[in-house]
Amino acid sequence: MNAIAGSNAVKIRARGVTKRFAVRRRADVIAVDGVDLDVEENELLAIVGPSGCGKSTFLYMVGGFLEVSEGEILVDGRRVTGPGTDRGIVFQHFALFPWLTVRENILYGLRERKVAEAEREATTAELIALIGLRGFEDVYPKQLSGGMKQRVAIARTLAIDPEILLMDEPFGALDAQTRTVMQDELLRIWNQRKKTVLFVTHDVHEAVRLADRVVVMTARPGRIKAIIDAREAHAPDAANVRESPEIARKVNEIWEHLRDEVALAQRQEAVSSSGRGG
Amino acid sequence: MAANALSDRTTRQRETPSWLAYRAVYSVVLVLLAWEIASRTALINPFFMPAPSLLVVQAVKLTLQGELLPHMGATLLRALGAILLAIAIGVSLGIAMARIAAVRWFFDPLISLGLPTPKIALWPIFVLWFGFHDQSKIYLTTFACAFPLVSATYLATRDVDRYLLWSARALGTGERRMLWKVIFRAAVPDILTGIQTIIPFAFILIVLTEMLSGGIGLGSMIMLAGRLADIPTVLVGVIGASILGFAVIRLGEYLRARVLVWHEETTDHA
Ligand SMILES: Nc1ncnc2c1ncn2[C@@H]1O[C@H](COP(=O)(O)OP(=O)(O)OP(=O)(O)O)[C@@H](O)[C@H]1O
Numbered sequence: 032m033n034a035i036a037g038s039n040a041v042k043i044r045a046r047g048v049t050k051r052f053a054v055r056r057r058a059d060v061i062a063v064d065g066v067d068l069d070v071e072e073n074e075l076l077a078i079v080g081p082s083g084c085g086k087s088t089f090l091y092m093v094g095g096f097l098e099v100s101e102g103e104i105l106v107d108g109r110r111v112t113g114p115g116t117d118r119g120i121v122f123q124h125f126a127l128f129p130w131l132t133v134r135e136n137i138l139y140g141l142r143e144r145k146v147a148e149a150e151r152e153a154t155t156a157e158l159i160a161l162i163g164l165r166g167f168e169d170v171y172p173k174q175l176s177g178g179m180k181q182r183v184a185i186a187r188t189l190a191i192d193p194e195i196l197l198m199d200e201p202f203g204a205l206d207a208q209t210r211t212v213m214q215d216e217l218l219r220i221w222n223q224r225k226k227t228v229l230f231v232t233h234d235v236h237e238a239v240r241l242a243d244r245v246v247v248m249t250a251r252p253g254r255i256k257a258i259i260d261a262r263e264a265h266a267p268d269a270a271n272v273r274e275s276p277e278i279a280r281k282v283n284e285i286w287e288h289l290r291d292e293v294a295l296a297q298r299q300e301a302v303s304s305s306g307r308g309g
Numbered sequence: 310m311a312a313n314a315l316s317d318r319t320t321r322q323r324e325t326p327s328w329l330a331y332r333a334v335y336s337v338v339l340v341l342l343a344w345e346i347a348s349r350t351a352l353i354n355p356f357f358m359p360a361p362s363l364l365v366v367q368a369v370k371l372t373l374q375g376e377l378l379p380h381m382g383a384t385l386l387r388a389l390g391a392i393l394l395a396i397a398i399g400v401s402l403g404i405a406m407a408r409i410a411a412v413r414w415f416f417d418p419l420i421s422l423g424l425p426t427p428k429i430a431l432w433p434i435f436v437l438w439f440g441f442h443d444q445s446k447i448y449l450t451t452f453a454c455a456f457p458l459v460s461a462t463y464l465a466t467r468d469v470d471r472y473l474l475w476s477a478r479a480l481g482t483g484e485r486r487m488l489w490k491v492i493f494r495a496a497v498p499d500i501l502t503g504i505q506t507i508i509p510f511a512f513i514l515i516v517l518t519e520m521l522s523g524g525i526g527l528g529s530m531i532m533l534a535g536r537l538a539d540i541p542t543v544l545v546g547v548i549g550a551s552i553l554g555f556a557v558i559r560l561g562e563y564l565r566a567r568v569l570v571w572h573e574e575t576t577d578h579a
């Protein structure tokens with residue numbers, strides 16, 4: 032388990048990161064427990080784990096939205112104390128501004144950063160084309176499907192071109208075809224602009240196909256169970272290979288780690304819901 | 310996908326023809342008709358319950374004598390003034406409470422206590438402070454309407470979805486701009502609901518204070534007519550006040566639909 036990276040520059044460093052939530056009249060919930068992780072510069076790192084194991088919570092701490100209870104998170108060697116435009120985030124439930132149109136949502140960060148108008152408009156138009164929503168520029172989020180909202184959320188974050196992309200199941204709401212297209216887009220953008228990407232997914236196959244390394248988390252409290260190097264499964268022209276024996280082998284390997292944890296998480300779920308009932 | 314979302318919009322446009330929105334009028338017409346018949350056939354005493362047609366005649370007569378419109382105008386202006394003042398005070402205080410701990414600490418108990426207090430009972434004091442004319446009426450009504458509006462605004466600005474705030478932070482919005490860029494906008498639907506709830510309160514209170522003080526205004530007109538047992542004029546006054554209130558409520562609904570085009574609740578024809 033080489034959670035600690037070797038030669039390359041470390042972009043995100045987590046040391047003993049723990050998150051406890053105080054719950055009224057119950058023991059604290061430990062969502063994340065002592066996570067040590069180094070994400071290298073320009074690495075694409077996937078996190079998989081059973082539902083409720085603390086994946087989102089970990090992402091929020093890297094984003095600076097939640098404070099760590101113990102340990103520390105460093106970005107470029109500096110301790111994270113709050114959100115910043117160096118770290119863009121795509122939330123699991125999109126969080127688009129409902130009072131802004133598709134175009135205005137994507138423009139939002141550019142306006143906040145006072146980007147010149149011509150550049151702003153060009154970037155927005157380019158992104159709208161990228162996410163395939165031309166013709167929907169002036170539509171409000173309420174009129175979009177889940178998959179369309181998700182694409183707008185991705186474009187809104189890409190617009191300000193952050194060095195780090197934090198993505199919480201960014202393709203979860205997409206249908207199979209759009210999902211593949213967007214995965215390829217992510218790879219293309221990542222190849223082009225060299226970003227450090229930390230993304231959570233439920234889709235092990237997606238994790239293997241996209242990520243350099245895949246972090247498998249345990250059921251709650253979330254710890255790192257294994258880190259699997261997926262690079263060896265990538266063909267030189269990875270974007271064009273969807274199925275290969277190497278990928279299938281990696282997927283199986285990850286499932287071996289994941290199976291028990293998913294079962295455990297389900298038992299936890301059953302216990303806590305019967306506890307609530309009684 | 311594109312075609313789908315667009316056709317979805319056009320079908321919704323066709324769903325509710327606008328005349329259906331006025332279906333509510335039928336029940337009113339029915340009641341008026343029954344009332345007319347009951348009164349004409351002396352099923353109810355026409356002295357105590359004059360027929361609607363007589364009220365129309367009375368309304369026309371009063372209008373021609375210049376006895377109705379000035380009263381309606383005075384009531385309308387006072388109510389609108391009180392509503393606007395209550396919005397200015399209520400919304401800013403509500404936002405301040407949600408944002409500033411000290412303001413919340415000071416006002417929260419006062420608002421909680423004041424909300425169920427019968428503000429009209431302060432009328433004698435308002436008269437002593439502001440006299441018998443417009444000011445006392447408008448200020449008392451403002452005062453009474455501010456309470457529900459403060460608490461609506463406070464709750465709306467306090468409970469903004471944290472993911473919206475986080476998104477804005479990650480996109481570069483600082484703590485200070487957050488209020489205007491996100492918090493206020495996210496709270497607008499609930500603030501508007503608060504404003505819409507105070508409209509009927511405002512009319513009730515203005516008419517009440519007019520009844521208590523004489524002078525110009527529908528309330529005073531009603532009180533005076535009552536003393537002369539002039540029931541048609543009383544009823545014309547009551548109906549006049551309802552019509553004013555109704556018109557302002559509809560105006561509120563219209564403005565809401567204009568402001569909230571982006572909101573789930575707004576269908577496109579509205
Ligand atoms: N504010 C909070 N207060 C109390 N418990 C919380 C809070 N936020 C999260 N939790 C708990 O922490 C645990 C981890 O939550 P988190 O959302 O990070 O899981 P996740 O791995 O993202 O799950 P999913 O795959 O379903 O999105 C869960 O058990 C959740 O109930």
Ligand SMILES: [Mg+2]
Pocket residue numbers: 086087088123199
């Ligand atoms: Mg999650």
